[in-house]
Amino acid sequence: MIQASDIHFHYPRTRFELVVDSLKIEAGEKVAFVGASGSGKTTLVSLLAGIFLPQKGKICFLDQTLTDMTDSQRRQLRLEKMGFIFQEFELVEYLRALDNILLPYQLNSSLVLDKTVRERAHELMKEMGLGDKTRSFPGELSQGEKQRVAIGRALVHEPTVLVADEPTGNLDPVATKDILKLLFTYLEMQKASLLMVTHDHSLLTYFDRVIDLQDFGREKQ
Amino acid sequence: MKGIFFLAWRYISFHRLKSFILVFAMSLVVFLPLSVHLLINIFQKSIEERAASTPLLIGSSGNRYDLVLRSIYFQGEEPTPLSQKEVEDLSERKGAVIPLFLRFSAHRFYAEDSQEGSYQSFPLVGTTLDYFFWRSLEVKEGNWPAILGEVVVGPKVAENLNLRLGDFLLSDQQKIYDISSTYPLKMKVVGILKEEGTADDEAIFTDIKTSWIIAGIGHGHQDVLDEKNLRLVQKKEGSDVLASPRMVNYNEVTMENIASFHFHGESQNFPVSSIVFLPKDHKAMTILMGDYLESKTVQVVSPKNVVGELMSLVFRIRIFFDANFILMFLCTVLFLSLILLLSFKLRERERKTFFKLGCSRRTVISVQLAELFLLGAFSALLVILGAWGLWQSEALWIKLFFWIA
Numbered sequence: 001m002i003q004a005s006d007i008h009f010h011y012p013r014t015r016f017e018l019v020v021d022s023l024k025i026e027a028g029e030k031v032a033f034v035g036a037s038g039s040g041k042t043t044l045v046s047l048l049a050g051i052f053l054p055q056k057g058k059i060c061f062l063d064q065t066l067t068d069m070t071d072s073q074r075r076q077l078r079l080e081k082m083g084f085i086f087q088e089f090e091l092v093e094y095l096r097a098l099d100n101i102l103l104p105y106q107l108n109s110s111l112v113l114d115k116t117v118r119e120r121a122h123e124l125m126k127e128m129g130l131g132d133k134t135r136s137f138p139g140e141l142s143q144g145e146k147q148r149v150a151i152g153r154a155l156v157h158e159p160t161v162l163v164a165d166e167p168t169g170n171l172d173p174v175a176t177k178d179i180l181k182l183l184f185t186y187l188e189m190q191k192a193s194l195l196m197v198t199h200d201h202s203l204l205t206y207f208d209r210v211i212d213l214q215d216f217g218r219e220k221q
Numbered sequence: 222m223k224g225i226f227f228l229a230w231r232y233i234s235f236h237r238l239k240s241f242i243l244v245f246a247m248s249l250v251v252f253l254p255l256s257v258h259l260l261i262n263i264f265q266k267s268i269e270e271r272a273a274s275t276p277l278l279i280g281s282s283g284n285r286y287d288l289v290l291r292s293i294y295f296q297g298e299e300p301t302p303l304s305q306k307e308v309e310d311l312s313e314r315k316g317a318v319i320p321l322f323l324r325f326s327a328h329r330f331y332a333e334d335s336q337e338g339s340y341q342s343f344p345l346v347g348t349t350l351d352y353f354f355w356r357s358l359e360v361k362e363g364n365w366p367a368i369l370g371e372v373v374v375g376p377k378v379a380e381n382l383n384l385r386l387g388d389f390l391l392s393d394q395q396k397i398y399d400i401s402s403t404y405p406l407k408m409k410v411v412g413i414l415k416e417e418g419t420a421d422d423e424a425i426f427t428d429i430k431t432s433w434i435i436a437g438i439g440h441g442h443q444d445v446l447d448e449k450n451l452r453l454v455q456k457k458e459g460s461d462v463l464a465s466p467r468m469v470n471y472n473e474v475t476m477e478n479i480a481s482f483h484f485h486g487e488s489q490n491f492p493v494s495s496i497v498f499l500p501k502d503h504k505a506m507t508i509l510m511g512d513y514l515e516s517k518t519v520q521v522v523s524p525k526n527v528v529g530e531l532m533s534l535v536f537r538i539r540i541f542f543d544a545n546f547i548l549m550f551l552c553t554v555l556f557l558s559l560i561l562l563l564s565f566k567l568r569e570r571e572r573k574t575f576f577k578l579g580c581s582r583r584t585v586i587s588v589q590l591a592e593l594f595l596l597g598a599f600s601a602l603l604v605i606l607g608a609w610g611l612w613q614s615e616a617l618w619i620k621l622f623f624w625i626a
Contacts, residue, residue, distance in 0.1 A: 051577060072581060079579030090574040094235030095228075106224035107580040113224075137235070 001027040001161065001193055002048055007057035009047055018043055020057070023211070027160070030187065030194040032204055035213030041197040042165050044213065048195060049082055049163045050074035062160065079108045083154030083192075085183075087166035089146045091138040091153075097145075098125065098134040101152040111157055124152045128182060144175040148182065155186050162187065164196040168203070180206055225584065229591035240596060243557070247600035250553040252607050254546035259608055261539060263615050265532055268294070271419055272528035274356075277506060279307065279513070280495040282520045289527045291323050292495040294420045295344035299324050302492035307519065309489065315505035316498050319355060322347035322432045323494040327372075327425050329382040330389035330407055342393050343378045345425045347432025355499060358421060362386055363412030369431050369482055370474030373412035375422040384410050390425060392435045406435045407473040433484065433491055434474075441471040441482035565589065 007020035018040040025031055025048075033041040046052045047059060050066045059066040062081065066074060078084075091100045099106070101121045105113035125134055128148045138146055147167060154162055167183070168176040184206060187194055196207070204210050233240045271293050280288040281301035290297040302324075311318045326342040346352075350365055353373075363386045366372055374384055384390075392405045408427060416422055433439050442464075456463035471478045484491070498521075500506035513521040572585045611618065 075579045075581055077579075078577075082579070084577055086574070086577075090570070090577075092228075092571060092574070094232045099231065104578060106227055107575060107578060107584060109222075109224065 083159035
């Protein structure tokens with residue numbers, strides 16, 4: 001589903017360079033990205049999601065070459081085929097929980113926000129135990145609830161791949177397990193892949209594959 | 222587009238106080254100069270129309286602004302009066318003459334046991350019937366004043382004092398501590414004028430002779446020469462009669478006592494505040510103005526010109542206001558820009574999230590522009606409402622202008 005080859009990426013004015021000779025992620029595969037801080041976990045995931053473009057190399061997503069696509073085409077692809085979960089949840093403070101879940105539909109006119117989608121969002125909230133929080137603002141939710149809303153936002157448009165950047169980093173162990181269980185249940189249901197950045201090695205058993213970024217990062221020549 | 226405005230609206234409604242302050246500040250900075258312009262235009266329109274319809278005004282030498290404001294708008298100080306002789310002299314010229322006696326005001330008269338109690342006063346205009354025909358005034362109810370002691374009131378007077386035909390008005394005392402002054406005159410409302418949207422709506426009109434009675438020049442009392450009242454005669458020498466203080470002076474003109482009302486002194490000396498002269502043609506007007514050019518006691522003014530002078534003064538003041546508003550506008554725009562820039566910076570994370578989710582930079586900026594658009598739209602709405610309010614309270618503002626003038 002995702003294929004990367006001969007990737008070279010560096011941020012301007014830094015000596016660090018991320019080099020990936022070859023990487024392949026199958027449909028439905030759950031992959032964890034681990035490594036020390038600054039090893040390039042988030043960078044790699046961002047490259048695979050088409051947020052950044054490498055200076056060199058080729059990345060394919062569902063038979064489409066991301067590196068050949070325009071910025072607008074990549075954005076469209078992200079909105080339609082990918083879901084994102086962030087460590088800080090990144091919920092929009094002025095939107096109610098339900099509106100936060102439906103945010104991808106507000107941001108993109110190609111996603112049609114109809115009655116079915118609304119019902120699905122309501123259903124999703126109920127299943128996540130947020131049935132009574134649809135009208136709550138993020139400021140009124142607990143950390144766990146916020147993360148569940150963020151997961152709802154990532155899943156509502158039924159993406160092919162879910163990109164999660166340390167989604168449990170701000171949660172306690174109990175909440176972490178609950179969230180992961182929930183996440184994996186939905187991934188199974190939607191047959192979606194997961195690319196998850198994590199520091200927590202105790203979670204690695206949940207994944208089909210673990211990629212250690214120590215193998216990719218190096219000093220720029 | 223719908224999604225963009227949805228997000229913008231959500232942001233505004235979530236930050237209600239911040240949005241309200243922004244809307245209020247933006248509205249104020251537009252509304253203040255706009256309202257000054259609007260008020261001046263309202264004032265100008267109202268004042269100029271009426272002045273232009275009054276060809277010439279004759280009054281005593283002195284403040285021409287007082288003469289015009291009092292004679293046309295019934296506001297301000299009463300000019301030094303002329304005498305009725307001027308009216309008679311002018312009557313010989315080619316044109317119509319309308320005398321105005323504008324010294325008094327009146328309020329509603331209540332029966333002793335009445336529970337009502339509005340003592341708001343309105344100007345009392347003593348004039349002749351010609352005034353009504355010249356101004357094309359019509360009575361909505363009742364008749365024109367036909368005998369002494371009768372009045373017609375403007376529709377605003379009727380409304381404010383809750384007057385109906387047959388109700389009474391009482392002239393206001395000029396000097397309440399002067400026990401030798403005449404008693405207030407009780408006057409009957411015999412007509413209510415149709416609304417014209419002019420100063421006439423807020424005035425009370427009576428025959429000039431009635432106002433002379435209020436001035437104490439004319440009066441009515443018991444006939445001391447009547448055989449029944451001989452006890453009231455203290456002394457009689459030829460035609461001179463000295464009456465007893467017990468003699469009853471009438472403070473209301475009725476059908477029973479109207480015959481007893483009479484005037485003392487030479488009618489030529491009776492006061493008039495000003496005279497409206499409606500020349501037959503331009504030549505008559507020019508001759509009249511020329512004749513009075515050298516007069517040290519009487520002035521002839523064209524109200525249109527006087528009002529023009531007054532307005533040019535107002536316009537000169539407006540320049541200072543405009544300069545002040547421009548500076549204030551610039552300061553506010555700078556402050557608002559600073560606030561928006563800070564807000565933009567504070568929301569960088571939100572923009573990054575939108576971008577990561579797949580939103581274009583253009584859409585992200587569009588959301589924030591839509592917020593600005595909505596805030597601007599609310600401000601515009603507030604300004605329009607304010608302007609409408611000003612327009613609706615036109616009469617009140619004109620009054621305020623006169624009060625300031």
